[in-house]
Amino acid sequence: MKYIIINLSPRPKGTSSMLKxxxxxxxxxxxxxxxxxxxxxxxxxxxxxxxxxxTSDSIVLIGPSYVCSYPADTINLLSSMSESAGVLHGQSLYGFIQGGMPYTHTHEHGIRLLENFAENNPVEFKGGFVMGGGAVLNGQPLEKIMGAKKMVPAVNAFIDHIIKDEHSSEALYKNAAMKIPSFITRILAPVMTRQIKKRFAAEGINYNAKSPYL
Ligand SMILES: Cc1cc2nc3c(=O)[nH]c(=O)nc-3n(C[C@H](O)[C@H](O)[C@H](O)COP(=O)(O)O)c2cc1C
Structure with a gap:
């Protein structure tokens, strides 16, 4: 088997690159x-x-979550793969997305993107993995991720599926994700909103201004 692993982040020393x-x-x-x-x-x-x-049999895309999906240039890559005759010929496709927030549900859009892509192109989607907390890790070794005890074996199991060219289920990353109690979210959300409002004010941004798109 020949594998290609592509880091979709513009940061050469970030978390996606470390994972690659x-x-x-x-x-x-x-x-x-x-x-x-x-x-x-x-x-x-x-x-x-x-x-x-x-010339690869299996494609592994690893990238950050930028506003809930992979960075925009990923679309450039996917369209180029789709439009260039013969580039895709039934390869296996795996996706890994990691984001700043510790949960998985918003980052999952990136995985859905690849799944949809595979439905319309000659490539077989075999599973995705979503990891929260990638921003805190910031390119450090995976063993330093929050909740490493569950996360590292789950990432290793995902890699095993790729090596065996078999499907990887959502349950793998969902079971490894940190469970954040809702009361923590209730405390953190207003604190983070206050901080963002302060930064807007410091930069002279009026977040109450009417959107130019409306
Ligand atoms: C433009 C931009 C958009 C981002 N959007 C999100 C987001 O929607 N949700 C999130 O949890 N993190 C978001 N992040 C944080 C990155 O996903 C996070 O820092 C990631 O670990 C960066 O990976 P990298 O080091 O491989 O570049 C964003 C970062 C940037 C620069």
Whole structure:
């Protein structure tokens, strides 16, 4: 099997990049051939990246959650893969998305995006993994993630599924996610809102102004 792991974050030393290396290192010992790339190195030479995708049997996309989905250039990558004849030919597709917030439900949109993409393209979606708390980790080793005791084995199990080319279920990451009691959310939400309002005020942004889009 030949694998390609693509970091979808523009940050070369961020959490997605660390995960790309973590995945590659685990997969190297079991898999035949693993290539790792940063999408942002190829924005001006997308054909080079497309050639690597074409010769792979399995595609692993790892990226941050930007407003609840992967960064916009991911769409650029997906459209290029879709529009270039022969690049997609039945490969397996896996997605990993990690965001700042500790929960999983908003980041899941990224995984749905890949699932929808696979429904309309010659590629087989085999599962996604959602991890909260990636901003606090900020590129440090995975073992330092909040709730590492559950999260690290779950990420390792996801990598095992990729190596075995089998489906990975949502339950894997949902069971590993930190359970945040609702009273904590009730305390934190107004505190965070106050902080954001203060920053807006400091930058002269009037959040009560009428939206230009309405
Ligand atoms: C433009 C932008 C939008 C973001 N949107 C979200 C978001 O909607 N939800 C969230 O939890 N984190 C959000 N984040 C935080 C990132 O998902 C988080 O810091 C992530 O760990 C960055 O990964 P990286 O180090 O691989 O770039 C956003 C960050 C940026 C720069």
């Amino acid at each position: 290396d973590y995945f590659a290192q685990k997969m190297h010992s079991n898999a035949n051939d693993v290539e790792k790339c940063n999408l942002y190195d190829y924005l001006k030479s997308m054909n080079v990246l497309l050639d690597k995708v074409k």
